[in-house]
Amino acid sequence: MHLSEIDWVVMGVYFAFVLGVGYTLRRYVKTSTDYFLSGRSIPAWVAGLAFLSANLGAQEVIGMAASGAKYGMATSHFYWVGAIPAMVFLAIFMMPFYYGSQARSVPEYLKMRFDEKTRGLNAISFATMTVFSSGISMYAMGLLLNLLLGWDFDTSVWLSAGIVLAYILLGGLTSAIYNEVLQFFLIVAGFAPLVFLGLKDLGGWQGLSARLAHVATSQGFAPQAWSSTWHQMGDATSNPMGVEWFGVVMGLGFVLSFGYWCTDFLVIQRAMAAHSMSAARRTPLIAAVPKMLFPFLVIVPGMIAIASSLRTGASGFVLPHKADGTLNYDLSIPMMLSHYFPHGILGLGLTALLASFMSGMAGNVTAFNTVWTYDIYQAYIHRGASDHHYLTMGRVATVFGIGLSVAAAYVANHFNNIMDMLQLLFAFVNAPLFATFLLGMFWKRATGHGAFAGLLSGTAAAALHHGLTLPRGSVPGIKGGWLALLHAYPSEMAQNFWTAIWAFSVCLVVTVAVSLITRPRAEKDLVGLVYSLTPRLRDADQAWYTRPAVLGAGVLAATLLLNLLFW
Amino acid sequence: MGLDIRIPLGVMFTLLGLLLAGFGFFSDPAIYQRSLGIDVNLWWGLVLLAFGTVMLGFGWRAAHRTH
Numbered sequence: 001m002h003l004s005e006i007d008w009v010v011m012g013v014y015f016a017f018v019l020g021v022g023y024t025l026r027r028y029v030k031t032s033t034d035y036f037l038s039g040r041s042i043p044a045w046v047a048g049l050a051f052l053s054a055n056l057g058a059q060e061v062i063g064m065a066a067s068g069a070k071y072g073m074a075t076s077h078f079y080w081v082g083a084i085p086a087m088v089f090l091a092i093f094m095m096p097f098y099y100g101s102q103a104r105s106v107p108e109y110l111k112m113r114f115d116e117k118t119r120g121l122n123a124i125s126f127a128t129m130t131v132f133s134s135g136i137s138m139y140a141m142g143l144l145l146n147l148l149l150g151w152d153f154d155t156s157v158w159l160s161a162g163i164v165l166a167y168i169l170l171g172g173l174t175s176a177i178y179n180e181v182l183q184f185f186l187i188v189a190g191f192a193p194l195v196f197l198g199l200k201d202l203g204g205w206q207g208l209s210a211r212l213a214h215v216a217t218s219q220g221f222a223p224q225a226w227s228s229t230w231h232q233m234g235d236a237t238s239n240p241m242g243v244e245w246f247g248v249v250m251g252l253g254f255v256l257s258f259g260y261w262c263t264d265f266l267v268i269q270r271a272m273a274a275h276s277m278s279a280a281r282r283t284p285l286i287a288a289v290p291k292m293l294f295p296f297l298v299i300v301p302g303m304i305a306i307a308s309s310l311r312t313g314a315s316g317f318v319l320p321h322k323a324d325g326t327l328n329y330d331l332s333i334p335m336m337l338s339h340y341f342p343h344g345i346l347g348l349g350l351t352a353l354l355a356s357f358m359s360g361m362a363g364n365v366t367a368f369n370t371v372w373t374y375d376i377y378q379a380y381i382h383r384g385a386s387d388h389h390y391l392t393m394g395r396v397a398t399v400f401g402i403g404l405s406v407a408a409a410y411v412a413n414h415f416n417n418i419m420d421m422l423q424l425l426f427a428f429v430n431a432p433l434f435a436t437f438l439l440g441m442f443w444k445r446a447t448g449h450g451a452f453a454g455l456l457s458g459t460a461a462a463a464l465h466h467g468l469t470l471p472r473g474s475v476p477g478i479k480g481g482w483l484a485l486l487h488a489y490p491s492e493m494a495q496n497f498w499t500a501i502w503a504f505s506v507c508l509v510v511t512v513a514v515s516l517i518t519r520p521r522a523e524k525d526l527v528g529l530v531y532s533l534t535p536r537l538r539d540a541d542q543a544w545y546t547r548p549a550v551l552g553a554g555v556l557a558a559t560l561l562l563n564l565l566f567w
Numbered sequence: 568m569g570l571d572i573r574i575p576l577g578v579m580f581t582l583l584g585l586l587l588a589g590f591g592f593f594s595d596p597a598i599y600q601r602s603l604g605i606d607v608n609l610w611w612g613l614v615l616l617a618f619g620t621v622m623l624g625f626g627w628r629a630a631h632r633t634h
Contacts, residue, residue, distance in 0.1 A: 341601070
């Protein structure tokens with residue numbers, strides 16, 4: 001892809017603003033709370049868009065378009081089933097404890113509710129994960145920019161790391177949040193015209209569905225397999241994902257989705273930075289509105305790309321093949337950018353792609369520096385120092401957090417399978433988390449020993465399940481079955497969903513069992529941390545349209561409607 | 568917190584809008600063959616310009632109210 005001056009100017013404007021925002025904000029950072037929690041002063045809509053953007057990293061944009069090409073419209077399950085319900089639950093039921101407890105991080109909530117060891121386990125695994133995820137994201141970006149624009153891998157990695165480092169170092173979390181808002185609007189501005197042109201080219205939704213019917217039938221599926229969400233979910237063999245509705249609802253919709261959206265500090269930090277309890281509760285609900293429309297921005301391009309690849313004649317474009325002969329679905333969005341966008345708006349589209357990479361990285365870095373400083377450094381290494389000391393530590397942590405991510409990007413570049421193994425390990429650690437938080441917030445009898453034992457056994461159960469099962473057609477190893485082969489799943493996705501379901505169930509049972517035989521904490525210590533011991537929030541004095549229950553119901557109704565429309 | 572995000576957001580999109588719309592107005596129509604004959608730079612630039620101005624308007628109004 002060749003760029004002209006106007007494309008560079010558009011990109012330059014964006015980088016100037018990203019750095020300018022960080023530079024302007026530097027004088028507002030005086031305490032560690034300013035740096036790590038934006039002084040709890042962010043308005044709800046800003047926190048909400050940042051909540052969404054922090055999650056909108058490289059994997060999201062590139063990966064969702066790839067899944068759109070691979071699986072079609074059913075990929076929206078990752079939004080309409082796998083995100084929205086959990087975001088509503090977080091807002092209405094869990095945010096009162098996260099925000100109300102005045103915990104500065106998710107691990108710190110675990111320390112308040114359970115004990116030091118549960119916090120330690122969560123803090124250390126989370127900090128490791130964020131550093132590696134941001135490294136993997138940088139690696140993906142380096143590869144893509146190299147392929148698209150011929151940029152050198154080193155240049156891409158160091159340049160993006162340098163920019164993110166500069167603006168977080170200057171303005172802390174506020175800087176990250178403000179830039180996430182800029183990035184959100186840029187991503188919409190860059191991708192919306194792309195989807196419009198692609199759909200117009202193929203003759204609208206009707207034309208797209210007709211072409212996707214060929215894609216489906218040529219692979220032995222029913223014609224609507226690529227353009228429907230639930231229609232083909234009755235049986236795992238009748239849809240390209242290889243999953244059935246129960247696995248989608250329980251594995252993705254319940255365990256994985258609630259485990260991510262309701263416990264991951266990366267997103268929850270944005271809500272904790274909101275200026276009031278009611279703003280914190282509205283944060284995920286405000287995020288849910290654009291979130292439910294994002295399938296049209298990130299999944300539909302993949303569907304357009306695969307439909308277009310089958311087209312013969314001059315106006316179509318074909319996805320390139322990978323070395324193993326399969327189509328390179330990851331290039332769906334880049335291929336569309338270069339096919340439909342003339343210079344000028346092409347710069348905007350590429351800027352949107354870069355913005356998504358950077359917002360994902362910045363999200364990881366700000367979550368890392370907070371957990372490192374409050375939950376590892378202050379808890380285990382240097383207790384009782386001045387606030388200024390922890391503020392400095394936060395800046396130091398930003399530097400070495402990004403340094404470690406860059407190192408991880410290079411490791412990923414050289415040893416691809418190490419990263420696959422790490423991601424697998426993280427999946428095992430994350431899978432049981434939601435059971436711990438659910439019991440912690442809604443069952444006052446749950447104890448620290450119970451939570452700790454539950455987390456460890458849940459992770460063990462995830463590993464065991466993975467070691468005993470395999471997706472059909474794979475060889476034992478990184479894909480599973482490394483202990484023995486008890487069961488074969490129709491697809492890798494089905495195996496992932498069921499690994500999560502097992503981990504959650506085992507964690508739930510073990511936490512309950514161990515809690516019942518260990519001594520509970522005094523009820524007076526749990527006020528504000530557990531549902532039954534916390535005074536209910538009164539929303540009656542708020543305008544009806546800002547009440548979380550009303551907004552939540554509206555969001556769920558709209559999501560249901562989308563599911564029915566694209567059934 | 569100190570800076571109202573709508574100000575930089577508004578300025579950035581106003582600037583991007585002007586850039587794209589201006590480029591779209593003066594550029595060779597032949598380059599729009601790939602965008603199905605639509606001058607996307609001009610039209611989308613105007614949309615971005617409108618969005619940027621609205622954001623700036625909100626930001627200014629809020630700043631005047633507090634002072």
